[in-house]
Amino acid sequence: MTELAYDYGVLLKPKVLLAMLALYLTTFCTSSIYSGSLNMDYLDFFIGFMAVAFSVSGANALNCVYDRDIDSMMIRTSGRPLVRGTITVADASFFSWTMLGASAILAVYLGLVPIILLIEGAGSYLLLYTVLLKRKTSINVLFTAPSVAAPAWFGWYLGGSSLYPLGLIMGVLVAIWGPLHLWSIAFAYSKDYERVGVPMFPSQVSREQAINGILVALGLLLGSSYLLTLWTDTIWYLVGVSVLNLTLMIAGIRLYQTKNNRAGWVLFKLTSPYIILVFLIFMLSNYLF
Numbered sequence: 001m002t003e004l005a006y007d008y009g010v011l012l013k014p015k016v017l018l019a020m021l022a023l024y025l026t027t028f029c030t031s032s033i034y035s036g037s038l039n040m041d042y043l044d045f046f047i048g049f050m051a052v053a054f055s056v057s058g059a060n061a062l063n064c065v066y067d068r069d070i071d072s073m074m075i076r077t078s079g080r081p082l083v084r085g086t087i088t089v090a091d092a093s094f095f096s097w098t099m100l101g102a103s104a105i106l107a108v109y110l111g112l113v114p115i116i117l118l119i120e121g122a123g124s125y126l127l128l129y130t131v132l133l134k135r136k137t138s139i140n141v142l143f144t145a146p147s148v149a150a151p152a153w154f155g156w157y158l159g160g161s162s163l164y165p166l167g168l169i170m171g172v173l174v175a176i177w178g179p180l181h182l183w184s185i186a187f188a189y190s191k192d193y194e195r196v197g198v199p200m201f202p203s204q205v206s207r208e209q210a211i212n213g214i215l216v217a218l219g220l221l222l223g224s225s226y227l228l229t230l231w232t233d234t235i236w237y238l239v240g241v242s243v244l245n246l247t248l249m250i251a252g253i254r255l256y257q258t259k260n261n262r263a264g265w266v267l268f269k270l271t272s273p274y275i276i277l278v279f280l281i282f283m284l285s286n287y288l289f
Helices: 002-011 014-034 042-066 089-110 112-133 140-158 163-188 190-196 207-231 236-258 261-271 274-287
Strands: none
Touching: 002 042, 002 089, 014 042, 014 140, 014 163, 014 274, 042 089, 042 112, 042 140, 089 112, 112 140, 140 163, 163 190, 163 207, 163 261, 163 274, 207 236, 207 261, 207 274, 236 261, 236 274
């Protein structure tokens, strides 16, 4: 029973799930602070948290069902439950759709905008990215933008602030962050993607071109992070985000110099908490100063 529970946990892609929940939590709290009201609606917060958890979990599990053929041939994913046969396709599918259904029910309680955001997030990840474009174009990860931005917009909306313009921009920052994060790991595991025929950008071009593309994405993200200075009255956000950006710049320079998979992996790991830290710095700069 314990092993089965663990396998279902793996099916949910826990690191992705935790990242999306952290986005929801951070943007919800930031929105509450920005709106000037710290008296959050705890019921809406909890229901929203569970709606995001169920939606991301269901989408991740269904992605594992659809991609089980290529997962079996990739080093990074060869240990997933559907590949090892510890969970059947039928059980995984039922589990996935149950999660998505539970998310939809909770979203109905929260209102029209949350319903739209959950459909946009899960739908774009499953239909646009997983089914239609992942195996057909080298710019496939660009189409994950709506799905990674959705938890941020969801949290910001439930936190009580208007989505336009600041909430929209925060979601856009997450969407810009996504390709850099995914291309970094795709660079580190480019041989895997070549083996299974998934045309990830770093596996379709020369290493120099892949690195140049990653550095362009890095520059776009770092430059865009300064947009939030327009919505803070203190210098502390500028100082904090600059220190954070310096870390990624050093990792980017290291990738350019070494051109090895290890440097790509390091950049991937450093980008993992980046967008959450940017939002936390923004929140603290508005709340404490």
